[in-house]
Amino acid sequence: MMDTDACIHPYPAGNSSVRRMAIEAGALGFSGIVVPGEMPGVYQGVHIIPAVLIRENDIRKVTGQIRKHGASGILIFVDAGDTGFNRAVLAQTGVHGIRSIHRIPKNAFDHISARLAHENGIAVEIDLYPLIHERGVSRQRVLNRYNDLMKLHSRFQFPLILSSNACSVLDLRSPEEIRLLCSLFGMNKDDTNQALRTISTLLSPLESVMVVP
């Protein structure tokens, strides 16, 4: 089980190369980083885990993208949308996580979505970027949304993942700093530790024993 930052955006999207991000993440205490569109590998002891981010509003297009990338064995994350879209995404097989929960309308991720996420083992992303970079009302709104998410989490126990969405090495935060940030919206230390390790579970899910005749 390793502490993993669930999403970072290296050069050219950001100003730091993936190798530099890996060095800095390793120095901060991470064992892995999830990088969209990158090749899998290990650099200076830090695992680079590839992922695909699906940013579509149409569920048919999402299904097509999942089919396209599903066999490649990489992590698939889908941006959240309205209530119906989220429920449809969470019913899909092959999706590993749903992200950008703080950007959608307040009730778009409800108790039914939470139950579906739990049943299908789909992780819900907590994006720390707005907590660090936003100020005032917009940060309050994000904190409010995450408070609500934690209430659903305590009831349905769906998996959570934590990502810095760092575009620069200056946006990376250590697991200890992430624990402090998560305490702002009522996430306790055990839940934070578990969320930091969820990526390992998504990569190698626990499956029931099969009897081969």
Next chain:
Amino acid sequence: MKPRPPTMREKKRYLLVRIDPPFPDPDPKELYFAVVESVTSLFGDAEAARMMPVVITCGSGYAMIRCIRGYEEKARTAIVTLTSVGERRIALHAVATSGTLLALRRKISMLSLISFEVVASLRFRDREYAARRYPCQKVDLHEKGIKSQELLFLTQDDLEES
């Protein structure tokens, strides 16, 4: 005026924070305003008044921040949300917390000093940069120019591959 006896003074805590990128050192006054702004925006004026954050020293890639005892965790949380000092992008990472400045000074002396080598001119992807090479393969590139001064964080391997 007679000074207040030590038992009646407020107990303080001192935080040692690492500044990233370490060079050039930020202006201590600007750093103080940035810390106070991040505390105020996260916890409000009332909590900032109780916490009383102060930048004691700043230099060589480290800074010492003082706060009232019991508020060190909130101070560390606020420091996590600090992203810039003036116009300059920055990140602060708390290294240690102590009840005395002496203990933090000892801690700094135990930490290895940040060393780097300056490269006056370096070409990367058809652009001209000034570079700082740190140990562990790290290279910071500052674009030379008047209009845009892009800052890139790379490794030696990235430069050799390009």
